[in-house]
Amino acid sequence: MKKTSIVIPREHGGWAMVSMPFIISMMAAKPVLLHLPLFLAWMFLYLSSYPLMQALKKTTKRSLWLRWGAGYAAAAVLCLIPVLLVEPWLFWFAPILILLILVNVWHVCHKAERALLNDVCAIMLFCTGGAAAYLLGGGIWGRELADVLLFNFLYFTGTVFFVKSVFRERKNKHWKIYAKAYHCISFVLPLFTLNPWMCIPFVYPLIKTWMYSGKQLQPMRVGIMEIFGSVQFLILSLILL
Numbered sequence: 001m002k003k004t005s006i007v008i009p010r011e012h013g014g015w016a017m018v019s020m021p022f023i024i025s026m027m028a029a030k031p032v033l034l035h036l037p038l039f040l041a042w043m044f045l046y047l048s049s050y051p052l053m054q055a056l057k058k059t060t061k062r063s064l065w066l067r068w069g070a071g072y073a074a075a076a077v078l079c080l081i082p083v084l085l086v087e088p089w090l091f092w093f094a095p096i097l098i099l100l101i102l103v104n105v106w107h108v109c110h111k112a113e114r115a116l117l118n119d120v121c122a123i124m125l126f127c128t129g130g131a132a133a134y135l136l137g138g139g140i141w142g143r144e145l146a147d148v149l150l151f152n153f154l155y156f157t158g159t160v161f162f163v164k165s166v167f168r169e170r171k172n173k174h175w176k177i178y179a180k181a182y183h184c185i186s187f188v189l190p191l192f193t194l195n196p197w198m199c200i201p202f203v204y205p206l207i208k209t210w211m212y213s214g215k216q217l218q219p220m221r222v223g224i225m226e227i228f229g230s231v232q233f234l235i236l237s238l239i240l241l
Helices: 012-028 035-057 062-086 088-109 116-136 143-166 173-192 196-212 219-240
Strands: none
Touching: 012 035, 012 116, 012 143, 012 219, 035 062, 035 088, 035 116, 062 088, 088 116, 116 143, 143 173, 143 196, 143 219, 173 196, 196 219
């Protein structure tokens, strides 16, 4: 009998994007027990997105994609039920999530998954999970939440600019300029927030981009640099926030 491989997202950077804004935002407020089922629901929702998006693109094995997607989605709902019973206000995040997901669906249906807008909306989607984690931990709507979301958005959008500048847009001189300019801005912006020391986690991506943007790099090397960048951003954020 042929074994069926486990269906999980193949984009390694996606795991950092889905988990780190949640963890950083949770720790910026106060971890509570309900964060555990909410995080599990968030991860299962992410897991469900991959096979469901594949089902939109591919006609072969569509039933397999749909089964895995439905299974992950069901697990997400089960994990979310106890959280919503205690904190029903989390329902208000649903319209925002649905809107951002629809943007991703539109890009998949039009075979434009690599579009910058699609990447930005995906990052906003992950930051929305961070906002929920922050508020669940006793945080309130205000400048502190805005700053935490800004830091996460700036960092992960920067990874999109860098990766594009060394792969798909490597030969595009404009993208090289865009990447360098973006990382300069992302380094300076935290200086005008309530946590000016948060400019420190942006030093590494700034140097990395100025050194390597537009150059031909091996995918493994880029992957290692991105892993290191994510780890240093996580650690420094937990210390500084």
